[in-house]
Amino acid sequence: MRFNKNKGKNVMKKYMGIFGLFFMICCGCTSTHAADDAAQKYQDKALEMIRVSVSMRTAKGFGNVPELATYIADEFKSAGFDQKDIHLLPMGDTAALVIRYRGDGSSGKKPILLSAHMDVVDALPKDWERDPFTLIEENGYYYGRGVNDNKFGIAVLAATMMRLKSEGFVPNRDIILALTGDEETRMITTRSLVTEYRHLIDAEFALIPDGGGGHLDENGKAVSFSVDSAEKTYATFEMTARNSGGHSSRPKRDNAIADLSAALNKVFRYEFPVRTNELTLSYFEQTAPLVGGTVGDAMKRFAENPQDKDAVSILRSIPVYVGSLGTTCVPTMLRAGHAENALPQSATATINCRVFPGLGVDETLARLKKIVANDAIEWKGLGSPLESDASPVRKDVFEAISRGVHASYPDLPIIPHMASGASDALHFRAVGIPSYTFSGIFIKDSDKFSHGLNERIPTDTLPVAMKMWRSILMELAS
Ligand SMILES: [Zn+2]
Structure with a gap:
């Protein structure tokens, strides 16, 4: 499908070469074309980031999270983010990474926090059908440890922020990306972000692509989109x-x-x-x-x-x-x-x-x-269990999510939900930052293998997620 689309695009480019002027004057489609190119460029960037991050075995005990954090920090630097807004925070054998996308402050509102985790549950290569630490595209799926939980989320958020930056988008409030390094195990990085580094991540609310998201039925039809607003x-x-x-x-x-x-x-x-x-x-x-x-x-x-x-x-x-x-x-x-x-x-x-x-x-x-x-x-x-209250169903957040989802799936029901799993959101909620967990991934229940063997996501969910996050961030920060 991607191949055909690119082929179509190449034909279009040739056509544009001959009749470019005509198109510019009569059809006004150059801006659409440029937008398509940007969408493709940053979708490719997201895929490249998924590929590189899957190749790093960021499971507990391997000490590879700092390497992934450094890679992501460098990507943001290359994308024009100021060094002073990139905070790599080593913590023992893992690390957290905080990146601030500066806004003009014109809304007078506190920042929006985006958060995802860089670590994964380990995968034993001998048990997998394919190497878990190589991103493999096969039969309409991306396979690899972390593609669902949670490296897709990181890549899509990062590439979306880079795209907005390249387009000159100035948010009316800061957007903060906080990546944690041990969500699957001790959550020490998350705990220190909400205590020691609170000044770096303090926000009005948090959006977290690590759960919830689009549900496909067994025929691949989208049936609902859930937003986790509380957790057990x-x-x-x-x-x-x-x-x-x-x-x-x-x-x-x-x-x-x-x-x-x-x-x-x-x-x-x-x-x-x-x-x-x-x-x-x-x-x-x-x-x-x-x-x-x-x-x-x-x-x-x-x-x-x-x-x-x-x-x-x-x-x-x-x-x-x-x-x-x-x-x-x-x-x-x-x-x-x-x-x-x-x-x-x-x-x-x-x-x-x-x-x-x-x-x-x-x-x-x-x-x-x-x-x-x-x-x-x-x-x-x-351990020390942490209890948290449900976050309110905020109108601004749910409207933005609805529009972001409806850009690809008009009228899809958006359903607030309580998660049974535990996530970083718990720590944000516990210090008074309402948190909403939803991934841009649309997937069948039968395709979900997070933490298990042969973790995979459908390839066609990538453009949907990119479109969704761009729309949500632009709406909530302008
Ligand atoms: Zn996760």
């Missing part, structure tokens, strides 16, 4: 069963692995009470007619009556919706025993929870302890 709290607990152990030839009635298994089973079977908020109810109400069938009907009934047991059970059986119905906790890791021929002295399971806003992390732990009902099990919370 990420909280991890460890539960441990201990035992005095002994020789495996002399088993006892009690056993650390068996005790832990019994506790795990209870946790796994437990369903937290159904919870709702304005965002989840409106999400199900708006999504119901788009989904249709039994599931759409369940959504409609749930939105009308969250106590509808049948609707709850249908929605809870679908992994993509279960998180919108309440808190979820699931066992994710296990370690136990120390020798093949010894009774285990300890057995530990990791339980990862996504806590519904308002329930509280402490209350969740108390609930788990109650369910397990075994005082001999030890509990420990990992």
Whole structure:
């Protein structure tokens, strides 16, 4: 498709050579032509940035994030951004990068913050069908670790800012791009951006291309566009069963692995009470007619009556919706025993929870302890979970997003949503910067392989995303 388009363009160029003057005078199409050229040029730039960034294995432990940050900083320098507006902030083996696109301040408004993350979840080349660290274009898809999460987002934002700069666009407020370096793991870079470097990133609101976005049905038709305006709290607990152990030839009635298994089973079977908020109810109400069938009907009934047991059970059986119905906790890791021929002295399971806003992390732990009902099990919370409120559905932001999306997909429903995953947005929200997460990627659910094998995105989503972000930034900053 791209080939044909370019071929068409070459023919057009030849034609323009012969009849250029005629076109300039009579058709006024030179400006459209120049705009097409600019669109193609910066789309190519975005693709080049995706290619280079995918080639850098920015997973935890490889120490490659600073190299990627340096590359992006250099690209901005080459695009004419002032050195004093480019802040590369090394933090341990990773880094953050903040770039300020200076406006004239005429709106009197605080800046717009754009944020994405440079790190990726690691990918093991031997498990992939293609090299995860080489961008490969095949059958209408780009393959590579990070193409979806989140290097596409970085490249599209960067190329869009470069294009606006090249066109002489002066925003009426500053636009800040803040790239973090450990979103997938510790989020230390994000934490220090909102504390130590708050002056560099302070903004009225944040737009984050790391979630949400366009949904295609299995026939490739766009059905909706979601904007994550809240997220659940990420909280991890460890539960441990201990035992005095002994020789495996002399088993006892009690056993650390068996005790832990019994506790795990209870946790796994437990369903937290159904919870709702304005965002989840409106999400199900708006999504119901788009989904249709039994599931759409369940959504409609749930939105009308969250106590509808049948609707709850249908929605809870679908992994993509279960998180919108309440808190979820699931066992994710296990370690136990120390020798093949010894009774285990300890057995530990990791339980990862996504806590519904308002329930509280402490209350969740108390609930788990109650369910397990075994005082001999030890509990420990990992990390420091951060809770955040939902961001308001801002009219200016949602109107700009609508127009940006509708430029490619007229009338597509724009749906505010609560994310079940955790992202950098959490930290921005927690310090009072309302945050909206939506990617310019239009993709089928069945094509989503973020964090997994063979991560890919459709190639034709790139021009759509470029057009969308340009429109959104121009509307919100002029
Ligand atoms: Zn991500």
